[in-house]
Amino acid sequence: MKEKINNLTIKMLAGQLGLSVSTVSKAISDSHEISASTKQRVNDLVQKLNYVPNPYASSLRTRNSKTIGVVIPEVADSFFAQAINGIESVAQEKGYHVLIYLSHENFEKEKKILKDFESGRVDGVLISVAKETTQHCHIDALMDKAVPIIFFDRVMDEVTTAKIITNDCESARLATEYLIKKGCNRILFLSFSHTLSITCKRLAGYKKALLDNHLKYADNNILTFSNDAKKDYLLLQKKLKSASKDVGILASVEKLALPIYQACEDLQLSIPEDVQVISFSNSDSAAFLHPPLTTITQPAFEIGKTAASLLVKTLERKNFELPMEEIVIPSDLIIRKSTLP
Amino acid sequence: MKEKINNLTIKMLAGQLGLSVSTVSKAISDSHEISASTKQRVNDLVQKLNYVPNPYASSLRTRNSKTIGVVIPEVADSFFAQAINGIESVAQEKGYHVLIYLSHENFEKEKKILKDFESGRVDGVLISVAKETTQHCHIDALMDKAVPIIFFDRVMDEVTTAKIITNDCESARLATEYLIKKGCNRILFLSFSHTLSITCKRLAGYKKALLDNHLKYADNNILTFSNDAKKDYLLLQKKLKSASKDVGILASVEKLALPIYQACEDLQLSIPEDVQVISFSNSDSAAFLHPPLTTITQPAFEIGKTAASLLVKTLERKNFELPMEEIVIPSDLIIRKSTLP
Numbered sequence: 001m002k003e004k005i006n007n008l009t010i011k012m013l014a015g016q017l018g019l020s021v022s023t024v025s026k027a028i029s030d031s032h033e034i035s036a037s038t039k040q041r042v043n044d045l046v047q048k049l050n051y052v053p054n055p056y057a058s059s060l061r062t063r064n065s066k067t068i069g070v071v072i073p074e075v076a077d078s079f080f081a082q083a084i085n086g087i088e089s090v091a092q093e094k095g096y097h098v099l100i101y102l103s104h105e106n107f108e109k110e111k112k113i114l115k116d117f118e119s120g121r122v123d124g125v126l127i128s129v130a131k132e133t134t135q136h137c138h139i140d141a142l143m144d145k146a147v148p149i150i151f152f153d154r155v156m157d158e159v160t161t162a163k164i165i166t167n168d169c170e171s172a173r174l175a176t177e178y179l180i181k182k183g184c185n186r187i188l189f190l191s192f193s194h195t196l197s198i199t200c201k202r203l204a205g206y207k208k209a210l211l212d213n214h215l216k217y218a219d220n221n222i223l224t225f226s227n228d229a230k231k232d233y234l235l236l237q238k239k240l241k242s243a244s245k246d247v248g249i250l251a252s253v254e255k256l257a258l259p260i261y262q263a264c265e266d267l268q269l270s271i272p273e274d275v276q277v278i279s280f281s282n283s284d285s286a287a288f289l290h291p292p293l294t295t296i297t298q299p300a301f302e303i304g305k306t307a308a309s310l311l312v313k314t315l316e317r318k319n320f321e322l323p324m325e326e327i328v329i330p331s332d333l334i335i336r337k338s339t340l341p
Numbered sequence: 342m343k344e345k346i347n348n349l350t351i352k353m354l355a356g357q358l359g360l361s362v363s364t365v366s367k368a369i370s371d372s373h374e375i376s377a378s379t380k381q382r383v384n385d386l387v388q389k390l391n392y393v394p395n396p397y398a399s400s401l402r403t404r405n406s407k408t409i410g411v412v413i414p415e416v417a418d419s420f421f422a423q424a425i426n427g428i429e430s431v432a433q434e435k436g437y438h439v440l441i442y443l444s445h446e447n448f449e450k451e452k453k454i455l456k457d458f459e460s461g462r463v464d465g466v467l468i469s470v471a472k473e474t475t476q477h478c479h480i481d482a483l484m485d486k487a488v489p490i491i492f493f494d495r496v497m498d499e500v501t502t503a504k505i506i507t508n509d510c511e512s513a514r515l516a517t518e519y520l521i522k523k524g525c526n527r528i529l530f531l532s533f534s535h536t537l538s539i540t541c542k543r544l545a546g547y548k549k550a551l552l553d554n555h556l557k558y559a560d561n562n563i564l565t566f567s568n569d570a571k572k573d574y575l576l577l578q579k580k581l582k583s584a585s586k587d588v589g590i591l592a593s594v595e596k597l598a599l600p601i602y603q604a605c606e607d608l609q610l611s612i613p614e615d616v617q618v619i620s621f622s623n624s625d626s627a628a629f630l631h632p633p634l635t636t637i638t639q640p641a642f643e644i645g646k647t648a649a650s651l652l653v654k655t656l657e658r659k660n661f662e663l664p665m666e667e668i669v670i671p672s673d674l675i676i677r678k679s680t681l682p
Contacts, residue, residue, distance in 0.1 A: 075441075076422035084416055088443060092450075097457065100416075100441035102429060109433075116438065261629045285624065288602045290631030 013045055067097040068311060069122035071113055073105045073130050073154070077254055078282035079300045080128070083152065086304025087126060094312045096123075105227065107132040114138045118145050124311045126304075128154040131193040148314045148322065152307040153298075154198050155326075163326045164307040166298045168198055171331040172205030173212075175250055175278045175296055178333065180213045182340045184248030184276055187215075188239060190256045192225040202252045202280070225256060237263045240275065248339075251279035257286075257293060277338040280331075292336035299329045354386055408438040409652060410463035412454055414446045414471050414495070418595055419623035420641045421469070424493065427645025428467060435653045437464075446568065448473035455479045459486050465652045467645075469495040472534040489655045489663065493648040494639075495539050496667070504667045505648040507639045509539055512672040513546030514553075516591055516619045516637055519674065521554045523681045525589030525617055528556075529580060531597045533566040543593045543621070566597060578604045581616065589680075592620035598627075598634060618679040621672075633677035640670045 014024045019038070027034045027042035068091055072080045084100065091098045099122065103110035110130045117125060118141065125142065127149060136159050143149055143161070155163040179187050189206045193199045203222070210217050223239060225232040240247070240263050251257050257279035261271070269275050271291055278294045279286075286293040306327060313320045355365045360379070368375045368383035409432055413421045425441065432439045440463065444451040451471045458466060459482065466483065468490060477500050484490055484502070496504040520528050530547045534540045544563070551558050564580060566573040581588070581604050592598050598620035602612070610616050612632055619635045620627075627634040647668060654661045 074422075075416055075425055076419065078417065081415075081417035081422075084443070088445070098443070100443075102425070102439070102441075104429070113438075258625055258629055283626065284599055285626035285630065288599055288631060289626065289629050290633075292631075 013042065013049070017041060017045060065097075065121065065123055066095060067099055067122045068308065069099050069101060069113075069117055069125045071101045071103060071110065071125060071127040071129075073103050073128060075100070075102060078284070079153065079254065079298055082282055082300035083128075083304035083307075086301035086306075087308040088304075089301075090305055090308035090312060094316075096312065103130040103133075105131045107135075111138040114142050117142055117147060122147070123315050124148040124150070126150050126152055126307045126311060128152055129156060129196070131196055134195045148311060150307050150311050150314075150322070152303050154196055157197050160324050162307075162310050162322050162324065164303050164310075165198070165326055165328055166303065166331045167328050168201035169205040169208070171280075171296045171333065172202040172250065172252070173209045174205075174333055175294075176206045176209035176248075177213065178294075178335075178339065179248035179250065179276055179278060180209065180215065182248070182272075182276055183246050185215070185246050186243060187221065187248040187250060188243075189222050190225065190236075190249060190251040190253075190260070191222060192253055192256065194224060199252055206250060229259075233259050233263065236260065237267065240264070240267055240269060243275075245274070247274070248276045249278070251277070251281075254279060254281040254283055257281055257283075257289075261289060271338050272340050276340060278333075286334075287336065289338075291338050294336045294339045295334050296331050297334050298331045302329050354383065354390075358382060358386060406438075406462065406464055407436060408440055408463045409649065410440050410442060410454075410458055410466045412442045412444060412451065412466060412468040412470075414444050414469060416441070416443060419625070420494065420595065420639055423623055423641035424469075424645035424648075427642040427647075428649040429645075430642075431646055431649035431653060435657075437653065444471040444474075446471045446473055448476075452479040455483050458483055458488060463488070464656050465489040465491070467491050467493055467648050467652060469493055470497060470537070472537050475536045489652060491648050491652050491655075491663070493644050495537055498538050501665050503648075503651050503663050503665065505644050505651075506539070506667055506669055507644065507672045508669050509542035510546040510549070512621075512637045512674065513543040513591065513593070514550045515546075515674055516635075517547045517550035517589075518554065519635075519676075519680065520589035520591065520617055520619060521550065521556065523589070523613075523617055524587050526556070526587050527584060528562065528589040528591060529584075530563050531566065531577075531590060531592040531594075531601070532563060533594055533597065535565060540593055543591075547591060570600075574600050574604065577601065578608065581605070581608055581610060584616075586615070588615070589617045590619070592618070592622075595620060595622040595624055598622055598624075598630075602630065612679050613681050617681060619674075627675075628677065630679075632679050635677045635680045636675050637672050638675050639672045643670050 010024050011021055014021045017024065023034060024042055027039045070084065070087055088098050101113045103113065107130055110133055125147060136156050139149060139159055149161055151161060151163040153165060155165060176187060189203060191199050191203060207217050223235060236259055249260055251260060260277050264271050264275055271277055281293065281295040282297055282300050286295045310322060314322045351365050352362055355362045358365065364375060365383055368380045411425065411428055429439050442454045444454065448471055451474055466488060477497050480490060480500055490502055492502060492504040494506060496506060517528060530544060532540050532544060548558055564576060577600055590601055592601060601618055605612050605616055612618055622634065622636040623638055623641050627636045651663060655663045
């Protein structure tokens with residue numbers, strides 16, 4: 001089953017029609033140089049023979065695969081699922097394929113994916129970097145090959161290109177301030193990376209709120225999760241056990257929210273009476289958790305849509321200048337019952 | 342930024358090294374015909390010049406893109422997220438790329454994706470069909486081009502190939518029987534397709550449980566959701582309003598579970614006292630909903646892993662015969678508090 005059959009070439013079409021290869025090729029790509037009647041003849045035969053242009057051969061000629069590569073760390077996250085829908089809404093309209101590549105938070109895997117792109121597999125790239133990614137040589141290398149790259153959500157500050165993000169620092173500051181106003185005098189910040197720009201900005205917002213409200217920042221209130229769910233859970237449980245009353249938690253990413261609920265259940269701590277919780281989350285289930293979760297909800301669809309629109313403009317418009325800056329679309333703080341009324 | 346640079350070809354490498362193109366090509370693919378010292382010379386130059394083999398040119402020669410195409414209806418579903426992780430676990434080990442394509446439940450989009458595959462973009466395909474898909478001409482066409490296709494989860498009974506599924510009928514029967522035993526004398530079945538094989542099997546299991554327990558099957562207990570969330574919600578709400586006591590609901594897919602919780606909240610119906618709920622769901626949040634949701638949890642990772650293993654064997658082993666049958670991996674009924682104790 002390994003041998004794929006696609007021997008029908010433009011040359012064969014040309015032979016059958018008594019036309020030159022160049023005429024057939026131009027007719028297929030709807031060139032203004034070719035008459036309507038010739039285009040009709042070519043298209044009739046194309047349909048009759050069920051001819052599919054070979055994308056590989058075609059991209060060798062035109063360097064245009066009509067494909068957007070989307071590189072994300074994982075797929076089991078509502079933010080990314082919604083951002084992909086935003087990207088696809090543009091791609092569908094503009095006739096692009098979307099290929100989704102997962103880095104699984106692994107720098108080596110992300111490097112391999114981008115290396116593969118160097119050969120022209122995609123026209124442009126939208127990327128949200130892995131948590132392990134601290135170097136940008138692989139991104140520079142791809143840019144050197146003139147493949148446009150736009151960051152979304154998880155950006156690298158050191159790389160100059162368009163970056164579509166939300167107001168990470170400000171929304172974390174607002175959420176922290178909300179917890180303070182609701183009586184929390186100790187607030188844990190749940191992180192999952194020491195290096196990701198997005199996490200650092202959210203941490204900065206948390207710190208700013210503490211400072212503004214004359215609360216002391218303490219390193220031991222910052223819990224950085226690894227990829228070892230069991231170990232992470234025990235760490236969280238231990239921290240909650242030793243915490244006094246009026247504790248708040250700000251989780252910097254969706255997947256850290258459920259372990260908090262689990263730990264509180266296991267320790268018989270009540271949310272929000274004993275522990276108040278806010279999480280960055282785009283999950284529809286937030287409203288139906290026990291109790292419903294107060295969230296910072298990101299404009300995921302809009303972020304994906306904006307990133308894809310800019311990429312397509314860059315690919316299609318000769319005189320379009322990609323804005324080499326951050327485009328910020330603000331998040332919403334949605335108050336539910338995991339914080340006090 | 343549109344012009345990509347990849348003019349370095351095997352021919353140029355051969356010229357620089359004073360070797361034939363065929364020798365260089367064989368050295369790069371680590372052929373036993375080439376001496377270790379020649380391979381070393383070739384690889385040194387490849388590294389020095391940062392040469393990336395062009396996948397398009399390479400696949401024209403070998404028809405081997407080392408790429409698996411995964412076609413799924415949507416990404417915002419825990420089942421598919423976990424199945425993709427299973428697929429990637431095999432692909433990573435065996436050196437394959439995984440490209441994820443979304444059909445968005447749309448038959449025309451699915452057709453386009455498969456048409457695109459005919460040209461050799463991927464070596465093989467794993468597919469879970471769109472809810473709109475009732476014809477299999479697009480799948481037949483791809484198989485005619487000798488591209489191996491394996492179904493997972495959402496299969497088409499009419500197509501002969503390997504199909505990795507769970508015990509859809511039996512697990513729906515067990516769940517329905519559980520609701521009957523817990524006192525439900527009217528059980529709603531929430532569907533989202535009249536035609537999908539997977540939904541028909543789940544409905545058959547529901548019907549069998551009713552029959553086994555001498556309960557009457559009624560068409561007006563079957564609610565088929567469209568893609569219009571608002572309309573669907575009003576339909577569900579109306580049905581629940583008019584239902585008497587001791588109602589049970591079996592939701593045939595994860596995303597139908599949260600609207601049930603919403604409707605019960607809005608109608609001030611209590612789960613499980615007024616309405617007992619079971620849903621097919623792989624979502625981690627099920628355990629933390631209010632109340633925790635009793636689920637039929639599918640072996641999503643295993644299904645993805647099994648499908649990918651079979652595909653890679655088909656691609657790599659000359660004498661491997663793809664089993665043209667269903668491979669069934671059973672689901673678990675996980676009892677939580679949305680059903681009575």
